[in-house]
Amino acid sequence: EVQLVDSGGGLVQPGGSLRLSCAASGFSFGTYWMSWVRQAPGKGLEWVANINQDGSEKYYVDSVKGRFTISRDNARNSVYLQMNSLRAEDTAVYYCARGQASFFYWGQGTLVTVSS
Amino acid sequence: QSALTQPPSASGSPGQSVTISCTGTSSDVGGYNYVSWYQQHPGKAPKLMIYEVSKRPSGVPDRFSGSKSGNTASLTVSGLQAEDEANYYCSSFAGSNTPPVLFGGGTKMTVL
Numbered sequence: 001e002v003q004l005v006d007s008g009g010g011l012v013q014p015g016g017s018l019r020l021s022c023a024a025s026g027f028s029f030g031t032y033w034m035s036w037v038r039q040a041p042g043k044g045l046e047w048v049a050n051i052n053q054d055g056s057e058k059y060y061v062d063s064v065k066g067r068f069t070i071s072r073d074n075a076r077n078s079v080y081l082q083m084n085s086l087r088a089e090d091t092a093v094y095y096c097a098r099g100q101a102s103f104f105y106w107g108q109g110t111l112v113t114v115s116s
Numbered sequence: 117q118s119a120l121t122q123p124p125s126a127s128g129s130p131g132q133s134v135t136i137s138c139t140g141t142s143s144d145v146g147g148y149n150y151v152s153w154y155q156q157h158p159g160k161a162p163k164l165m166i167y168e169v170s171k172r173p174s175g176v177p178d179r180f181s182g183s184k185s186g187n188t189a190s191l192t193v194s195g196l197q198a199e200d201e202a203n204y205y206c207s208s209f210a211g212s213n214t215p216p217v218l219f220g221g222g223t224k225m226t227v228l
Binding site for chain 1: 118150152154156161162163165167169173176205207208214215216217218219220221222
């Protein structure tokens with residue numbers, strides 16, 4: 001069974017940092033693109049970033065470029081999102097998802113709240 | 117790039133058919149056959165219902181179907197059931213544009 005488990009969210013002050021993790025199981029992790037998608041409270045889905053199979057290609061939405069970094073560790077079947085210089089508008093549930101443009105499997109989400 | 121455009125709401129009675137539209141541009145919806153549709157119930161993670169415009173993942177009822185014409189994609193739910201009440205989001209690959217994946221704003225489907 002395919003499983004994605006998101007973790008690492010929490011309350012952080014503006015300007016702070018957080019590192020989200022997504023642990024994958026049940027499939028050959030190293031053969032899939034992985035993505036992060038977020039959802040602000042009461043709002044729609046927003047694609048944030050993705051990474052190819054060996055980590056050599058990474059793409060970001062403009063609003064997080066230079067602040068967020070996506071990475072992966074295929075030996076640990078995990079994908080990460082390092083979030084720096086966090087802003088109030090980054091407050092959202094963050095989901096990891098399997099895929100580049102069609103997301104067949106999703107994590108349960110982890111809530112990031114940026115507030116003083 | 118702007119988000120894809122969806123109607124904010126749609127509704128139908130049990131057994132009826134309802135169609136939700138998703139309008140983009142020639143740089144996303146119209147340029148690639150990589151349109152997907154997701155169903156999201158409150159407090160839950162999204163679930164893929166349609167991918168590559170019209171393909172259904174295993175386990176998704178054939179009441180759900182997708183299509184595309186030009187820059188507009190559509191999701192049709194036939195034989196509407198109470199459990200279909202949810203938010204529906206479309207997404208499209210946008211190639212080398214930034215961002216490379218766009219979502220629609222979402223449509224709240226109500227079963228009357």
